[in-house]
Amino acid sequence: MSFYDQLKFDSNGLIPAIIQDAATGRVLMMAWMNRASLEKTIETGLTHFWSRSRQKFWMKGETSGHVQRVKDIAFDCDGDTLLIQVEQVGAACHEGYRSCFYRSMTGRGEGFRITEPQLETPEQIYGKK
Amino acid sequence: MSFYDQLKFDSNGLIPAIIQDAATGRVLMMAWMNRASLEKTIETGLTHFWSRSRQKFWMKGETSGHVQRVKDIAFDCDGDTLLIQVEQVGAACHEGYRSCFYRSMTGRGEGFRITEPQLETPEQIYGKK
Numbered sequence: 001m002s003f004y005d006q007l008k009f010d011s012n013g014l015i016p017a018i019i020q021d022a023a024t025g026r027v028l029m030m031a032w033m034n035r036a037s038l039e040k041t042i043e044t045g046l047t048h049f050w051s052r053s054r055q056k057f058w059m060k061g062e063t064s065g066h067v068q069r070v071k072d073i074a075f076d077c078d079g080d081t082l083l084i085q086v087e088q089v090g091a092a093c094h095e096g097y098r099s100c101f102y103r104s105m106t107g108r109g110e111g112f113r114i115t116e117p118q119l120e121t122p123e124q125i126y127g128k129k
Numbered sequence: 130m131s132f133y134d135q136l137k138f139d140s141n142g143l144i145p146a147i148i149q150d151a152a153t154g155r156v157l158m159m160a161w162m163n164r165a166s167l168e169k170t171i172e173t174g175l176t177h178f179w180s181r182s183r184q185k186f187w188m189k190g191e192t193s194g195h196v197q198r199v200k201d202i203a204f205d206c207d208g209d210t211l212l213i214q215v216e217q218v219g220a221a222c223h224e225g226y227r228s229c230f231y232r233s234m235t236g237r238g239e240g241f242r243i244t245e246p247q248l249e250t251p252e253q254i255y256g257k258k
Contacts, residue, residue: 001240002238002239002240003234003235003238003239003240003241004238006232006241016145016159018147018156018159020156024154025153025154025155026154027147027149027156027212029205030145030147030205030210039238042234042237042238043237072233072234073233073234074230074231074232074233074234074244075230075232075233075234075241076158076159076222076229076230077222077223077224077226077229077231078229081159081229081230083156083230093205093206094206095206097206100205100206100207100210101203101204101205101210101212102203102206103135103203103204104201104202104203104204105132105171105201105202105203105204106132108171108172109131109132109133109168109171110131110132111130111131111132112132112135112204115203
């Protein structure tokens with residue numbers, strides 16, 4: 001039975017993909033894939049996603065150069081979520097942090113704090129707009 | 130500005146929560162929360178979710194005893210995904226594996242393999258049906 005047969009894409013044809021740094025275990029980001037972006041990810045060894053807001057196929061790092069080289073693709077018991085181990089070049093987050101999860105809640109939700117250094121500014125990554 | 134103000138729940142009032150083992154970095158599962166289950170999670174220090182298939186509020190471990198004690202709640206740059214560090218009691222997966230992501234793709238999607246030992250059978254966790 002193939003890997004694809006185990007997967008359940010949602011009513012929009014999408015499946016969430018959690019991206020984890022293979023070396024450190026840091027969870028870097030979560031983004032959505034459709035069948036075509038998953039196939040392209042497997043074919044090229046570089047992560048490709050589907051942007052729900054832009055309704056557009058995209059390769060991680062296509063503008064920033066911060067690509068993700070795929071090391072492993074796991075899927076959960078329900079077949080409706082992917083966990084992808086990657087080798088991340090530079091910052092995963094478009095805000096210039098290594099991980100998109102650079103903020104944590106404080107107290108019982110009264111506030112939040114930044115938990116990791118900003119590696120670059122968005123202007124350094126993408127240039128001035 | 131409060132933590133809650135940073136979050137974007139989707140059109141169904143839900144936000145995905147990635148659950149990670151605080152000690153090992155292993156990603157254990159992903160499940161969905163609504164505002165009430167997030168508040169209950171913060172209030173009790175134990176993860177609570179919203180089941181989309183059963184349309185029901187549930188506490189992780191309510192039947193199995195495999196509760197998750199919350200250590201940190203992070204959120205991503207878009208505010209539409211949570212990353213929760215937990216201390217996991219027993220198996221996170223209802224199939225008896227430590228992580229729900231116990232299977233990985235092989236080749237270019239021709240198959241898959243099991244990557245971790247099964248700690249218990251579902252019958253051992255939930256009793257015979």
